[in-house]
């Protein structure tokens with residue numbers, strides 16, 4: 001009897017605690033998505049029927065009358081921001097109050113432990129500023145000749161493939177070979193044989209990082225929702241085998257460079273230079289490997305997806321493809337048939353194609369922040385004067401980029417692929433494909449450069465067309481850390497020469 005009463009009292013306490021927690025937004029007069037007991041608003045994420053990005057995009061679409069809407073990430077109060085002005089406040093103007101991303105279990109995850117995405121406060125500042133100096137426009141300019149060379153290798157590879165078969169080209173595979181080779185070359189000074197081997201090494205690592213095996217998915221879901229539990233369970237976000245295998249390769253490169261004093265002007269070598277100056281967070285082998293891993297993890301799959309989506313949209317929109325080819329031909333002619341850095345910079349339309357692609361297919365589709373102190377937001381009602389709202393420390397804020405891009409109040413004819421909107425238009429100010437503010441994408445110049453070189457190489461040699469069985473529109477993969485298509489993108493490459 002006593003045990004029975006004890007259980008009842010315990011259940012009542014739990015019920016009251018959760019009820020109090022779930023009254024959070026109601027007490028503040030903020031519109032909110034009604035939570036289910038214990039799971040809050042994210043039950044579908046926990047049962048792997050959805051992901052956090054889809055949940056936030058759906059809330060963005062559903063609460064179209066409001067600047068922001070409340071929900072519960074389990075029992076933590078969270079907000080989906082809809083108003084671009086509030087987004088700018090969060091990402092730029094009030095950065096100090098919201099400077100951290102949502103936590104992931106980086107304490108045990110060697111591969112992630114120094115990635116600026118997950119670092120906080122002083123540690124973030126130090127690492128970010130030293131890494132940023134490796135991705136300036138001047139540094140990217142020096143990488144251009146190597147990127148061009150890899151572009152030529154890609155063209156030879158495609159031509160060889162076309163000789164042997166009339167099948168459509170798997171663009172998802174091709175673009176990953178390209179960005180994997182570029183990152184191995186510019187990052188570590190290595191030739192990864194991406195256009196020779198059947199399953200090149202960078203592709204193997206990228207596939208492991210983005211694996212959608214059930215176990216990896218479970219670990220990643222626990223990692224994002226319960227970072228503290230993941231830390232206790234020693235769950236790594238991306239898996240040990242990759243780490244140790246990859247680590248061995250990179251250590252060998254470091255040792256080789258030290259022994260033979262070969263200089264190849266790559267990222268690993270530059271950060272090794274920071275070690276000799278005793279720069280904090282750049283002093284041990286493990287730290288250097290971590291930074292090299294950041295380059296790979298953030299740089300290969302993201303850019304490959306954007307590159308593949310861009311080719312897909314070019315195949316769907318032949319008039320855009322023709323305009324891009326025309327720009328490339330005119331600029332190259334003006335520069336004596338050479339793609340110099342100046343020529344590369346002049347190709348603004350090709351760059352707009354990449355931005356427009358990322359508007360429609362933001363490969364990192366959710367930006368998140370945590371409130372580091374109590375802050376005040378304007379009334380949730382658009383236009384109305386209503387009362388401002390105090391948002392407590394610890395509240396999570398999410399900015400879902402897919403629904404944001406589909407919203408006609410931000411972009412005219414939002415579903416139309418129109419790179420011209422990035423040519424001197426006010427709409428470009430709403431673009432957030434690389435984030436914004438002090439935590440904006442650190443590799444943006446590098447990413448744009450490699451995708452642009454890839455596009456220039458392909459458009460100079462081929463016309464791309466949709467393959468017969470290519471399903472349109474593309475369906476997104478549900479359980480992938482990046483916004484990626486459910487099935488491979490297949491295109492026909494028609495030789496122009």
Ligand code: HEM
Pocket residue numbers: 091101115116117118128294295298299300302303306358362363364367368432433434435436437438439440441442443444446447
């Ligand atoms: C098309 C390719 C890419 C896209 C779409 C992309 C997008 C993004 C986005 C949306 C963010 C979050 C910004 C925020 O929270 O405000 C980010 C952060 C970051 N990106 Fe990229 N990225 C790309 C390529 C790269 C590359 C090549 C690197 C190479 C180093 C890189 C390194 C990073 C890092 C380190 C951060 C974290 C920055 C910080 O928190 O301080 N990214 N990226």
